[in-house]
Amino acid sequence: MQEAQAKLAPDRLVSDRPGFRPNQRLSVARARADSRLANKVLGLLPLGVAVIDADLQLWFWNEQAAGLFGVPPQMAAGMPPLGEILAGIRHLTARQRDGIAAFAAAQIAAGDRAEPESCLRISLRRDHRLAIQIRGIGSGRWMLIIDDGRLALTAGPNRPADGGVAWLDPLTGLNNRRHFNQVLRDLAETASSGTGHTVLTIDLDRFKAINDTLGHPIGDALLCLAAKRLRQETREDDLLARLGGDEFVILIASGERAEPLAARMIEVLSRPFLVEGHVANIGASIGIAGFAAGETSADDLMRYAELALYDAKSAGGGTWRVFDPAMAAQAQARRELETALRKALTMGELSLAYQPQLNVRTQTLTGFEALLRWTHPTLGQVSPTTFIPVAEEIGCIVALGEWVLKTACQEATRWPAEISVAVNVSPRQLGDSERLAAAVQSALQSSGLPPERLELEITEGAMLSTDPHVLETLHRFRANGIRIAMDDFGTGYSSLSQLRSFPFDKIKIDRSFVAALGFNGEAAAMIQAIATLGAGLGMTTIAEGVETAHQAALVGAHGCTDIQGYLISRPIAAAAVDAFLSRYARTGDKVEPTG
Amino acid sequence: MMKKMHHSGSLYRLIYCSRNMIDRGAPPETEIRAILTASRRNNKLDNITGALLFTASGFAQVLEGPREVVERSFERISGDPRHADVTVLSFTPTERRSFPDWSMGFSGQISPDAADPLVHLLADTTSAGPRVTTGSDVLHLLEQVVQREDEWIPA
Numbered sequence: 001m002q003e004a005q006a007k008l009a010p011d012r013l014v015s016d017r018p019g020f021r022p023n024q025r026l027s028v029a030r031a032r033a034d035s036r037l038a039n040k041v042l043g044l045l046p047l048g049v050a051v052i053d054a055d056l057q058l059w060f061w062n063e064q065a066a067g068l069f070g071v072p073p074q075m076a077a078g079m080p081p082l083g084e085i086l087a088g089i090r091h092l093t094a095r096q097r098d099g100i101a102a103f104a105a106a107q108i109a110a111g112d113r114a115e116p117e118s119c120l121r122i123s124l125r126r127d128h129r130l131a132i133q134i135r136g137i138g139s140g141r142w143m144l145i146i147d148d149g150r151l152a153l154t155a156g157p158n159r160p161a162d163g164g165v166a167w168l169d170p171l172t173g174l175n176n177r178r179h180f181n182q183v184l185r186d187l188a189e190t191a192s193s194g195t196g197h198t199v200l201t202i203d204l205d206r207f208k209a210i211n212d213t214l215g216h217p218i219g220d221a222l223l224c225l226a227a228k229r230l231r232q233e234t235r236e237d238d239l240l241a242r243l244g245g246d247e248f249v250i251l252i253a254s255g256e257r258a259e260p261l262a263a264r265m266i267e268v269l270s271r272p273f274l275v276e277g278h279v280a281n282i283g284a285s286i287g288i289a290g291f292a293a294g295e296t297s298a299d300d301l302m303r304y305a306e307l308a309l310y311d312a313k314s315a316g317g318g319t320w321r322v323f324d325p326a327m328a329a330q331a332q333a334r335r336e337l338e339t340a341l342r343k344a345l346t347m348g349e350l351s352l353a354y355q356p357q358l359n360v361r362t363q364t365l366t367g368f369e370a371l372l373r374w375t376h377p378t379l380g381q382v383s384p385t386t387f388i389p390v391a392e393e394i395g396c397i398v399a400l401g402e403w404v405l406k407t408a409c410q411e412a413t414r415w416p417a418e419i420s421v422a423v424n425v426s427p428r429q430l431g432d433s434e435r436l437a438a439a440v441q442s443a444l445q446s447s448g449l450p451p452e453r454l455e456l457e458i459t460e461g462a463m464l465s466t467d468p469h470v471l472e473t474l475h476r477f478r479a480n481g482i483r484i485a486m487d488d489f490g491t492g493y494s495s496l497s498q499l500r501s502f503p504f505d506k507i508k509i510d511r512s513f514v515a516a517l518g519f520n521g522e523a524a525a526m527i528q529a530i531a532t533l534g535a536g537l538g539m540t541t542i543a544e545g546v547e548t549a550h551q552a553a554l555v556g557a558h559g560c561t562d563i564q565g566y567l568i569s570r571p572i573a574a575a576a577v578d579a580f581l582s583r584y585a586r587t588g589d590k591v592e593p594t595g
Numbered sequence: 596m597m598k599k600m601h602h603s604g605s606l607y608r609l610i611y612c613s614r615n616m617i618d619r620g621a622p623p624e625t626e627i628r629a630i631l632t633a634s635r636r637n638n639k640l641d642n643i644t645g646a647l648l649f650t651a652s653g654f655a656q657v658l659e660g661p662r663e664v665v666e667r668s669f670e671r672i673s674g675d676p677r678h679a680d681v682t683v684l685s686f687t688p689t690e691r692r693s694f695p696d697w698s699m700g701f702s703g704q705i706s707p708d709a710a711d712p713l714v715h716l717l718a719d720t721t722s723a724g725p726r727v728t729t730g731s732d733v734l735h736l737l738e739q740v741v742q743r744e745d746e747w748i749p750a
Binding site for chain 1: 603607609662665666669670673674681682686
């Protein structure tokens with residue numbers, strides 16, 4: 001170190017050598033050559049070197065140091081104080097800037113006690129990380145060694161010495177959530193520089209299925225490939241990070257680029273992946289939100305982007321959405337609905353309404369379908385088409401379904417013995433067939449309703465459940481005398497194959513076919529085909545949504561055995577069922593299908 | 596689901612097809628020569644063989660080689676802007692190469708009068724219906740039509 005210093009200070013080199021005065025000219029020339037050599041050597045080093053004093057004034061830096069920091073050329077030529085250099089580095093956040101200055105000051109203050117291996121690591125932008133070490137070189141000067149990863153400093157364990165945290169996602173090598181949030185917060189603090197900055201949150205479509213079927217190691221390998229493809233689409237100034245799981249985020253400086261970039265990211269992630277001998281086809285959904293100067297906090301921005309992402313996901317994925325304040329209002333309303341729905345059961349706000357089902361040939365009532373009703377104290381009657389999907393999504397449908405089973409069985413015991421009750425079973429319930437079996441058994445036991453009077457309605461979607469015990473459970477129900485009906489028949493993808501997979505007792509023909517009767521010949525042909533199919537398989541076929549006597553006559557003529565709909569009655573309250581039954585017994589002939 | 600663990604170096608065959616996005620203004624033959632020259636250079640080093648069918652509508656390609664290398668090559672190939680709608684028809688371990696002798700075979704339009712064999716294939720992969728074209732169909736097609744690359748590019 002002494003030698004190196006001597007070469008950098010040619011004056012002292014000469015004055016330290018008494019008796020060589022005759023050759024002074026030569027010595028000076030030699031010293032100048034040495035100095036040039038030293039500079040040349042320092043210039044060729046694959047790392048940045050800078051010399052500062054205790055006031056953080058810069059005394060020397062090689063080109064690499066200026067280059068690594070991304071300092072503008074005009075500034076690189078001068079010898080500005082360290083603070084000024086740091087302020088000139090575009091990609092440095094305020095916190096990082098303070099961190100570097102504090103680190104330098106602390107190392108200098110520690111003097112001889114300073115840990116020479118102590119190293120500060122910072123991430124400037126994507127793929128651009130620096131490790132900085134500071135070593136005393138005597139004479140009140142310190143040397144900064146700045147490495148961008150070509151030497152060992154940044155490659156070492158991801159353990160910054162500044163008391164901070166690792167900034168890298170260990171799996172993908174992208175920035176991690178913590179670092180990303182840090183940058184975003186710093187950006188939000190300086191309102192002017194934040195304006196125009198836009199965040200894109202990227203969520204992989206169908207990733208969970210890959211992870212579940214092929215296993216986590218392959219899921220992880222897929223995430224790495226996805227990260228690599230995303231990285232290829234980013235620019236130098238973009239900040240790309242993995243937030244966790246299969247969610248990524250990218251911060252860009254200009255909002256104009258957001259939508260084309262989103263389209264591009266979705267395109268590249270929708271290409272097939274080859275992962276460890278497997279083919280994985282995924283996709284992506286993206287939410288976009290931009291900073292408004294001085295108005296948006298980092299947390300708000302991320303929340304907005306998440307809301308937009310949620311919207312994109314709800315639209316079926318494979319697309320992007322730009323945040324709109326209406327999304328926040330919708331989300332708020334939705335949260336309130338969720339909260340209210342979770343309480344509805346315990347608050348006693350639920351009830352059942354029953355819609356009668358009629359045998360066309362005998363003109364006798366065969367049963368009632370139990371329909372869930374929710375009356376909220378301030379929202380009033382909430383439509384099942386609104387709250388059932390929410391209940392499905394937040395999972396409380398299972399508890400609601402169990403309540404419906406129990407209540408319907410109980411109330412049905414008050415009806416005549418030949419009248420059955422049909423209860424809808426949600427896909428979520430069927431997904432946990434063991435729990436469903438227990439709930440059915442408990443409902444029958446506590447009510448004393450004979451199993452022959454209970455009918456379970458299952459949608460095609462529920463039949464696609466991944467639970468291998470679903471069919472087994474349904475067979476067990478049937479063996480006990482419970483009837484199984486396929487609901488909304490004809491609306492799904494694979495209606496016919498579903499019919500083959502299980503011996504249903506009843507097919508419920510979707511109301512859309514009945515509504516189309518008389519408007520298009522296809523509907524009639526479909527109803528006839530389904531009824532014929534049902535007859536051949538020994539299944540009851542019931543047409544839903546029958547509103548007019550004409551429709552009743554048509555579906556009867558096409559071979560349906562039963563009908564349900566406003567023609568017979570709207571769904572009626574439990575307490576009104578008795579009155580309906582006795583009134584129907586007197587005037588039942590008015591629904592004569594031919595009439 | 597395949598549970599067998601295949602060594603990263605074991606022999607795999609990839610068959611994919613894609614839509615031709617090469618600018619109609621540029622003479623396709625020049626582009627194809629460029630693709631072939633680049634892939635020959637890459638593939639010789641990587642121990643990859645295969646065949647490429649190029650028509651006005653698209654590409655069908657077979658790549659055979661060590662699993663990891665095929666996967667890596669596909670990452671590079673799938674991002675090439677000269678094609679789009681890349682669809683993997685099959686990716687399976689194989690005992691032997693179907694195209695062992697040249698690093699990359701090539702077939703141009705089979706004849707100016709012949710129907711473009713990839714038209715229905717590409718229509719297939721973008722429609723929602725069940726796929727009628729399988730990887731083995733494409734493999735057979737390629738086996739019938741590819742010529743030695745030497746006939747196209749002087750070694």
